[in-house]
Amino acid sequence: MxxxxxxxxxxxxxxxxxxxxxxxxxxxxxxxxxxxxxxxxxxxxxxxxxxxxxxxxKLDELDGGSGRRSARNHLTGLVTNVISDRVMSQVEMQCGPFRVVSLVSTEAVEELGLAPGSLATAVVKATNVTIEGAGA
Missing domain, CATH: 1.10.1660.10 (Multidrug-efflux Transporter Regulator; Chain: A; Domain 2)
Structure with a gap:
């Protein structure tokens, strides 16, 4: 235990x-x-x-795609920073105590209306997720 x-x-x-x-x-x-x-x-x-x-x-209620995607790992939170150039953007989010950073196209950022203070959901689907034990 x-x-x-x-x-x-x-x-x-x-x-x-x-x-x-x-x-x-x-x-x-x-x-x-x-x-x-x-x-x-x-x-x-x-x-x-x-x-x-x-x-x-009930954060799933804030996630419009919840239940309609194959990826089960999703974190809903607030966009805290967006850094863009002509092609790519770095989007930072605060999802509870967790900071999530994603690189996406600037076109996607504009289409999704991502800006500091907006609500978004980070969806994670990976073929390899590692878990480290905290140790004794």
Whole structure:
């Protein structure tokens, strides 16, 4: 069973340490104490709470293509920066705590109306996605 400190759990779900402690007190998260007496949050419990929270955000409702594409990895967020030349553009987005950067044609940027402050969905379809463990 994966255990993590309160500060790490808070960073992973984008809340304060105090919120994590309140969730533990209310029974929303499982936790225990380590040998030093520090509160340790159960990773599986945190993962379940994160999934529940994401489902409640209903970001799929903001994604007009949701459910009509084969790519299942999509991140809806705000365009934060667009740098364009005549042919290509770099589009930066903030999708929750994640920064997503994509290189697309300037023609596509214009057709989609992408500009800082606009809503967009980054769709990721890759034949190879690597995952790195955090280590012990």
């Amino acid at each position: 994966s255990q993590m400190r309160v500060s790490v759990a808070a960073s992973l779900v984008g809340v304060s340490d105090d919120t994590i402690r309140r969730w533990v007190e209310r029974g929303r998260l499982e936790a225990s104490t380590d040998d030093a007496g520090r509160l340790m949050v159960d990773g599986a419990s945190l993962a379940a709470l994160a999934q529940e929270s994401a489902a409640k955000q």
